[in-house]
Amino acid sequence: MNDITTISLAEKLKDGFSNGDFVKDGRVIAERTLAEQLSVGRRALRKALDQLESEGLIWRRQGQGTFVGTPPTPRLRKLEGLATKTSPFEIMEVRQEIEPPMARFAALRASQADIDAMRNMIEKAASATTQADYEKWDSAFHQKLAESVKNTLFLAVFEAVNAVRREAAWARLRESSHSDTLIEELSTQHRDIVDAIEQRDPKRAEAAMRRHLSEVEHALKQT
Structure with a gap:
């Protein structure tokens, strides 16, 4: 595994998301697949995703996955x-x-x-x-x-x-x-x-x- 810091990995993810990489229909690809594509451990990947979430760039929904952007407002x-x-x-x-x-x-x-x-x-x-x-x-x-x-x-x-x-x-x-x-x-x-x-x-x-x-x-x- 490459020794990539959380900040640099977060930047790499940020660039990828802005270019449409690592995402399908607004949802980030499976964590295991993403870690393999980036050649990093899943623990390091989670830390980078946590950083992006704290910046409001992604959001997570239990049982559904990780999404790019802000959570949608219910439209009922x-x-x-x-x-x-x-x-x-x-x-x-x-x-x-x-x-x-x-x-x-x-x-x-x-x-x-x-x-x-x-x-x-x-x-x-x-x-x-x-x-x-x-x-x-x-x-x-x-x-x-x-x-x-x-x-x-x-x-x-x-x-x-x-x-x-x-x-x-x-x-x-x-x-x-x-x-x-x-x-x-x-x-x-x-x-x-x-x-x-x-x-x-x-x-x-x-x-x-x-x-x-x-x-x-x-x-x-x-x-």
Whole structure:
């Protein structure tokens, strides 16, 4: 096996994906085949893929594989109908019921790769120079946390709520509610959540997520 560092291997994969190599219909070819084509060990390959995932360049779905790009938003007719009838405060009410327990489960189930990816997304959000970039990485963080729970039904519920949130006509309200000071505070709260997850403290993780969502809701009410 060639002695290739994680960074150089990640760059090689990145170049390959951009050229359409190692991918079929948007899905990365089987890990064993990919490792053979690159003449690297599967452990080294996984580390490089973890790096690309933390950068938001690929996403994984348990039982389905690894895909290039960002996870698709569910496009269900019922959800599209809900988006026209739902208020931001109804969304926050539901998020308060599902995301704190998910943070609790994440403290029990998240892998170190999951945690590293979440930290990377938090710092990307914290250093964002535009509202769109902040929204992108904030959403990626919450998505990754949901995935780290390793529960397909929990993830489906989260994605359904997120789809309504993205489709709703009032989505622009979030943009006007996020000042630089607030983004700094929310980023600190994100770090608290992940610290609790990494320390395997379920109660603290759940409480930290609940505080975070309460702050987000409070900010919405100020607009």
